[in-house]
Amino acid sequence: MSRRYFGTDGVRGPYGGPRVNEAFFARLAAAAGRFFREEAGGRLEQRVYLGRDTRESGPALEAAVAAGLRRVGLEPVSLGVLPTPAVSLACLKDRPLFAIMLSASHNPAADNGLKLIRADGFKLTDAEEVTIEGLLDEETTIEVTDVGGLEDLGAAARAYYREALAARFPNDLLRGWRVVVDAAHGAAAGLSSEVLARLGAEVIAIANEPDGARINNACGSQHPEGLVAAVRAHGARAGLAHDGDADRLLVCGESGALLDGDAIMAALALDALEREALPGRTLVATEQSNLGLDRCLQRAGGRVLRTPVGDRYVAETMRAGGFLIGGESSGHLILMEQNPSADGLGVALAVFSLAARKGVSLEQLAARLERFPAYSLTLPVVSKPPLDGLAGFSRALAGARHRLGSTGRVLARYSGTEPCLRLHVEAQSAEEARLVLDLLVAAARGDLSEA
Structure with missing residues (x-):
């Protein structure tokens, strides 16, 4: 049902x-x-x-x-x-x-x-x-x-969360680090800054003054422009952005390069594989993660186990299989030994700790993930008729999957939280991905205009 x-x-x-x-x-x-x-x-x-x-x-x-x-x-x-x-x-x-x-x-x-x-x-x-x-x-x-x-x-x-996170890391973990925090004027405002400062960081906080009306407005994980600009302007070693309830994470390196959920999962999982600390040699990710994540783990002797979109499906799969690292490309990331919920600040600290331990930049941590070229598009919809009931779109979708075979992926799903259809294509070349996406968009618009 x-x-x-x-x-x-x-x-x-x-x-x-x-x-x-x-x-x-x-x-x-x-x-x-x-x-x-x-x-x-x-x-x-x-x-x-x-x-x-x-x-x-x-x-x-x-x-x-x-x-x-x-x-x-x-x-x-x-x-x-x-x-x-x-x-x-x-x-x-x-x-x-x-x-x-x-x-x-x-x-x-x-x-x-x-x-x-x-x-x-x-x-x-x-x-x-x-x-x-x-x-x-x-x-x-x-x-x-x-x-x-x-x-x-x-x-x-609030105090318990703050102490639980700080206790997992050395007090001087971030000594010498300048870190920008974009709290999205949301639930982590003030709190993330407190924890980072507790661990020795010099903190520059932006979007850190919630007033009820500005949450996620041109800030936070969905709007990283301000974070990137602040990291560059202040010469920061790192930056992180939350969403409104701080279960989502986007990380920024010192160059202004952004690390999304796939890049963060790859870095943490590869390190765990090297330390023989990844149960089942398995990373759990959703169907939205880039195919390059699978290839990256396979080269290191691991695997990616896919779930439907939604961090709760990731968490359920992790619990059932005893897996420790999982998440979504969107930045919902779960470290099961730390929290059964996606935890933006907790995962950011784990990534910063990894960079500090290895003596590398965040950009270097992310470099081992080689992504397949990808294009995505979100189409607003008035209603959400079953996709398999849209004749033209169903034919186009089947044709696209046959065309790409094992060298790419096609995803098509309605958002579970917004009135839109999300389309995503990955292929060995950007040109091929763009062409396939255009064909799907045309078919979807044709069917949905009649829905």
């Missing part, structure tokens, strides 16, 4: 829309509460942790979620503004019944969303989300008033 409300990473959309408003979130929280309470059986835990990013709509949605939880006899506890990976660590430490993170990740400030996190720090499976949607249909309207009186553990959760 397909999901109606949940997408790739929770429920997300414009605040005030049909899926992101106080009334809907109150009912959704109540349904989630019923699901986890029934799953817990005899466990008496009633606390549910609530985290959020810096969006203006966050406090109102937090109040709505709290009302929904109280409706089903649970005790909401506020963690305030906190990165998603910090919420996951708080769950691992304290074992609440579950947690809710209010964030639309890298989306604009006008959007918001809701993610569900288990007591073990992992996100839910598709089947579990379908079950919650069924319970949601049974929920009646919940009056949302000023709930007041929420226990606030935000300061403690």
Whole structure:
């Protein structure tokens, strides 16, 4: 059964829309509460942790979620503004019944969303989300008033995350490093700078003043121009950019070159292979990662195990197979020994530590990944009819895959969080990739204009 409300990473959309408003979130929280309470059986835990990013709509949605939880006899506890990976660590430490993170990740400030996190720090499976949607249909309207009186553990959760990260590395790890941090005016504002300074770095912080309205606006991991300019202007050794809830990472080297998720995964996995510390000699990545990542690992005696798009699928596969490194090209990266959630700051520290240990630049770490030429395009859509039901596009897609064979890849999927179709082509030459993409775009536009 397909999901109606949940997408790739929770429920997300414009605040005030049909899926992101106080009334809907109150009912959704109540349904989630019923699901986890029934799953817990005899466990008496009633606390549910609530985290959020810096969006203006966050406090109102937090109040709505709290009302929904109280409706089903649970005790909401506020963690305030906190990165998603910090919420996951708080769950691992304290074992609440579950947690809710209010964030639309890298989306604009006008959007918001809701993610569900288990007591073990992992996100839910598709089947579990379908079950919650069924319970949601049974929920009646919940009056949302000023709930007041929420226990606030935000300061403690923030301190625990900060100390947990700092404790993994030597206090002088970044001594002599100048590091630029773009916090996207989001949940990591101030926090990432504190941890980097604790480890000896001279920190230059940008997009570090959240006001509710500027989160992800021309800053953060989706807009790295400011990060690159600041790294060059300040002569920094490194830079890093978060998204709104700091589970995504983009790294910048001293030259201004950007390291995306594929480059970071390649560097960490190759080092682990050299140290015989990569279980199964396996890196877990999604179908969006460049084919060059597979070739890179194969040359070193490793392999890439692919999952559908979404960091929770990566995490599920890592847990099932006992794998330690995984992620997405978009920058959702998981080091399982550190956090079951994608953790932008935690992974950045691991990459910086690797560069320091080897005595090389970030650019040198990334140089072993040789990418296949690739082109991508995002097509806005009004609706999302099944792709296999689009006759012209289906023929074009099959033809493209036959044409490329083992020398390239074609990906076509609807976004799970936005109204668009994402197309991606990799080939041995840029010309071939561009040609195949153009053919797919023409076919998609022809079919979708009639959908």
